[in-house]
Every structure is written in C-alpha cells, then in structure tokens.
Amino acid sequence: MSHPFTTQRKSLIIYSLVWLIIAAIYTVVLVFKKEFSLTISLTEAFLSNITYGLLGLIIWYPTNYIPFKKEVPVYSISAHIAAGLIIIFTWLFATNGLLSALFGSDPIYNNYIQTSFFWRGFVGGMIYLVLVLIYYLIAYARSLREKAQNEEKLRTLVKESELNMLKSQINPHFLFNSLNSISSLIISNPDEAREMIIRLSEFLRYSLKHRENEFVTLDEEIGRMKDYLAIEKIRFGDRLEYKLGTHGSCGKQRVPTMIMQPLVENAIKHGVYESLEPVYVEFSCSIEEGLLVLLLKNNFDPDQPARPGTGVGLQNVSERIRLAYDGKGRMSKRVLDGVFIVTLYIPTNQ
Amino acid sequence: MNKIKALIIEDEKPARDLVSKYISGIERLELLGEYDNGFSGLKAIQELQPDVVFLDVQMPKLTGFEMLELLDYKPEIIFTTAYDQYAIKAFEHSAVDYLLKPFSQDRFGEAVNKLVERIDSGTAKDDQFARIRRHLEESEENINRVVIKKAGKIHVISTDKIYYLEAQDDYVMIYTADERFLKQQTMKYYESHLDANSFIRVHRSYIVNIQTIDRIEPYEKTNYILILKSGSKVPVSRSGMQVLKEKLNF
Numbered sequence: 001m002s003h004p005f006t007t008q009r010k011s012l013i014i015y016s017l018v019w020l021i022i023a024a025i026y027t028v029v030l031v032f033k034k035e036f037s038l039t040i041s042l043t044e045a046f047l048s049n050i051t052y053g054l055l056g057l058i059i060w061y062p063t064n065y066i067p068f069k070k071e072v073p074v075y076s077i078s079a080h081i082a083a084g085l086i087i088i089f090t091w092l093f094a095t096n097g098l099l100s101a102l103f104g105s106d107p108i109y110n111n112y113i114q115t116s117f118f119w120r121g122f123v124g125g126m127i128y129l130v131l132v133l134i135y136y137l138i139a140y141a142r143s144l145r146e147k148a149q150n151e152e153k154l155r156t157l158v159k160e161s162e163l164n165m166l167k168s169q170i171n172p173h174f175l176f177n178s179l180n181s182i183s184s185l186i187i188s189n190p191d192e193a194r195e196m197i198i199r200l201s202e203f204l205r206y207s208l209k210h211r212e213n214e215f216v217t218l219d220e221e222i223g224r225m226k227d228y229l230a231i232e233k234i235r236f237g238d239r240l241e242y243k244l245g246t247h248g249s250c251g252k253q254r255v256p257t258m259i260m261q262p263l264v265e266n267a268i269k270h271g272v273y274e275s276l277e278p279v280y281v282e283f284s285c286s287i288e289e290g291l292l293v294l295l296l297k298n299n300f301d302p303d304q305p306a307r308p309g310t311g312v313g314l315q316n317v318s319e320r321i322r323l324a325y326d327g328k329g330r331m332s333k334r335v336l337d338g339v340f341i342v343t344l345y346i347p348t349n350q
Numbered sequence: 351m352n353k354i355k356a357l358i359i360e361d362e363k364p365a366r367d368l369v370s371k372y373i374s375g376i377e378r379l380e381l382l383g384e385y386d387n388g389f390s391g392l393k394a395i396q397e398l399q400p401d402v403v404f405l406d407v408q409m410p411k412l413t414g415f416e417m418l419e420l421l422d423y424k425p426e427i428i429f430t431t432a433y434d435q436y437a438i439k440a441f442e443h444s445a446v447d448y449l450l451k452p453f454s455q456d457r458f459g460e461a462v463n464k465l466v467e468r469i470d471s472g473t474a475k476d477d478q479f480a481r482i483r484r485h486l487e488e489s490e491e492n493i494n495r496v497v498i499k500k501a502g503k504i505h506v507i508s509t510d511k512i513y514y515l516e517a518q519d520d521y522v523m524i525y526t527a528d529e530r531f532l533k534q535q536t537m538k539y540y541e542s543h544l545d546a547n548s549f550i551r552v553h554r555s556y557i558v559n560i561q562t563i564d565r566i567e568p569y570e571k572t573n574y575i576l577i578l579k580s581g582s583k584v585p586v587s588r589s590g591m592q593v594l595k596e597k598l599n600f
Contacts, residue, residue: 172433237363
C-alpha cells in the first residue's frame, strides 16, 4: 500500500502542519515554563519535533507489515514494542546528541537534557502509539473502500454476463406471440397453423446450434431467416413484406450460425413493431474482392424515438465477426432516406 | 340481462381473431369493433363508449398504457400481452385483469366473470385507472416518449425532442424546440423516468435536457441561468449547478 502522507500532497501538508503546531506549543512551554532563551527553545522544539516527524513517516512501514489481529495479538504487540523502541531510541540519541553538542555549555540546559531523558522517552512512546493508531485507521478505511470497489466491479461483471446470456436467447415476445398466433390459426386455418409450428420448430432447432459456435452455409442461414420472417408475416400481415435472395456462389459460402438473426430481428423490432405503415425487409449478397458482402435493408418510421437497447444486438454481431475472423471481417451500418442498411463483410472461404 | 359492450384493440390479426372468437362464445358479451392500433382504438372508445376493452400492451406508436393516459371516457380494461416486461406483475393483486398470451377460452372466461361481477355490483371503476397509473409510476423502466393530447390532437413526443420541463402546480409543462405541452404528471415522475444521462433537475421547478444547453451564464450575484439552443432561459439552483458541474465536467 502506498504511504498515506508522502504520496498525497494534501495529507503531507496537514501532517507537517500538525508537527509545526506541536513544535510551536513546545517552544512556548520551554520559554515560559523552563525560562530557556528563545534560541535554545526554538532549536530544541523544532529539532526534536522535525526529527520525530520524519521518523513518524517511517512508522507506516512496520504498521503495514505487522497485521492487526483480533485474537491474542502477542506477535503484533511485541513487534510494535520492538519497532517502537528502535524509533524512540534513534530519536532520543539523535536529538540529545545534537542538542548537547549545540548547547551543552549551558549547565542548566545540560542538566535539563539529562533529567528529561525518560520523560522524553515516555512522550515518544505515546506519539508512537498515536501514529500507529492513525496508520491502522487509514489502512482499515482503505481496505473498506477497496472492498466496496471490488464488489461493485464484480456486480457489473455478473450483470454483464447475465445480459449476454439474455441476448443470446430468443426474444420472448416473438415466441409467445407466435404461439398465440398458432392458437388462433388452429381454429380458423389448421393447415396454416401446422405450417407455422413446423417453421417455428425449424427456427428453434437452428437457434440452439448458436451455442456451439458452428459455421453453416449462407443458404442454410438464410433459409432459417425465411422461417423466422414467415412466422412474423403471419402475425403482422400486410405490415411486413420481405425478399431474401442468395445468388450464385454466395449461398455456398460458410458463415457463423445465427449471424443474420440479430439483424433481421432488429429490422422487425425497429421497423415493424414501431410502424403503422408497411415495412419492407430485403436481403442480398455478393462477393467483392475476396469478401462476402451481406446486405440487409429495411425502411422504418423516422419519427419514432430511439428505443432503449438499440445497437446492443448489432454490436454483438460486429464483435462476433471481428473475433471469428481475426479482425478481417467487419460490420457497417447507415441510414439513407429512411432506410436502415447493415452490411457484413466476411472473408470468403477459398 | 343487459349486454356488456366490448372492443378489441390489438395490432396482430390472428390475436384479434382469437379474442373475437372467445367473445362470441360468451353470450353476455357483445363485440362492437376491432381496431389494429392505438389511435383508431382511442377514437373508437370515445365514440362507442364500450363497457370493456381488451387491450394489447405492445402496439406501434401508442402502447396500451399510453392510450389509457389519453382517455376521457374510462371503460373497464383487460390487458392482453405476450410477455410481462411491462411491469404487468404489478397488476396481479389489483382488480385490473390481464391475459398472458397464449390464453385459453377458460382463462378468458374467468377474466370475463370477474368483469361481470364488477359491472353488476357497480364497483367503481374510476379507481382502476388511478391504480394503473400508480403501477406505471412505480415501474423502473425509463420512458423514451411522452404522449399528450393538445387541442384534440394526439402528440407522441420523443424524449430527445424535449428541451426542458417546468412544474406548474399539478401539471408539468413540456417544452420542445418551438412548442409546449401541458401534461398532468409530477416532476418526481419525470425526474425518475427520463434518462438520467440527459435529463437533470437543475431547479425545484425545472428539469433540463443537457443536450439542448447552449451556454451557462451568471445571473444576479450567486445564481446561474441556462440558455438553451432554442433561446429559452432556465434558472439553475445552487444544488442544480453542482449536479450540472458533475455531469458536464467543468
């Protein structure tokens, strides 16, 4: 852990100020109580306090390495006594040596230095205790904050992974509304109801493959998108028109499973779900300069507000392509005259 | 026995057909009409004054919930929905009934029986609307548009078109670039349901869309005032200034 005083300017200033104040008070006491000259008093006060102030900074390190235990803290206490004695004696000998060298010729002062030795040692010990306490409190506050931060980080991670799981599932709106449509068709048009059940099954079976992260031919991928759109067409009637075509060698190219699904679902969600006017979904593909280009267009109502979660599905597709093709594949999207266009660029297999 | 007059408002045809079929199986119910969107449904409710509306929650442009906010004539409501993302769970313990799609003729019959009981016993239905409103206010979902009736016209305002909101007693005045709309709602509701990344309560009486701020100017000695891109001026309280500083990093 970084030192709380030396690494932060503000706390270093406060720490120094406290020591200066103590030194000032000590000076006043020496001048008025002990009646030493101002020079002696100032030197003694500032020399001892600045020395201890510097040694006090060092105390952070033993505090940091001596763990504070709730059980019988024999080890902690003895370690602190040892560290404390070293600090206090260093301080006493350093200051006493310097002060006697400077003012030893003054007999009254010399006498004072000798007689106050144990008293100083006691005060030094007290200061050691106070500093250790402060350092422990700081370390404790820090670990609390760190713990809270870690928990927060963990919570975000968990939420993210939950979200990813949700995103990979079939939109429940689609599923339950489709089942409701089937329930209705069973009465009015049993043949169509059976057709819809078959399409829904094909689509669900296909979407389960998604987890295995397989590759399939574009023909198969588009075939399942046709199932999906046929089901939506039964729900929405004239509000949805679509054309999905693969030409020539495109259809034989391999693509990650369910790579088009989020795009088609997006077109339905932002186009059909939010528009009273018919929405036209069109898919086309081509091969250009070694890249398979997949293009999906849909018109939409430009007045509609951006829905929450917009772009998450698309971002996932972009991410998948980037990862699956080592950065050689990509996705682009644009809006042109009320038409939303998504394009996927995927390296061809040859 | 007098008939109970019903309407269906639902955007998917197979779903409408099903409810219509279920209605025809219950003698007490009389179907007045079917509507495939909130706007035509709203008009029909005002004109035909049905006793009950079977109302889909998710519809384009105007959801079932948003429709209710605009009604003057208040029929009984039975919601139909595929998925309970719309805080539908909150309705579970209130008199408001809802049907999760797909539902059976029996489940439909149960909802109608409850309805018949309420109508025959004359239980006040007015508080049904208050309850729905309260439930919606308690939901934590952010709103991305506001529906308002002004001079007989329905306006669906995308929240990113809103410049600022001003408290006016029991109402809130909503300002766009060049228009304003009065809506019966609380500031507290908007403060908690508008996207907090864009909308900030800068004053006891004002919420502002930070995307529309042009500049901030000092006002009198210690206060500040926001000048929006539309030229409107919005006062800022001291605590409001604090939040703005944090949000805009200055």
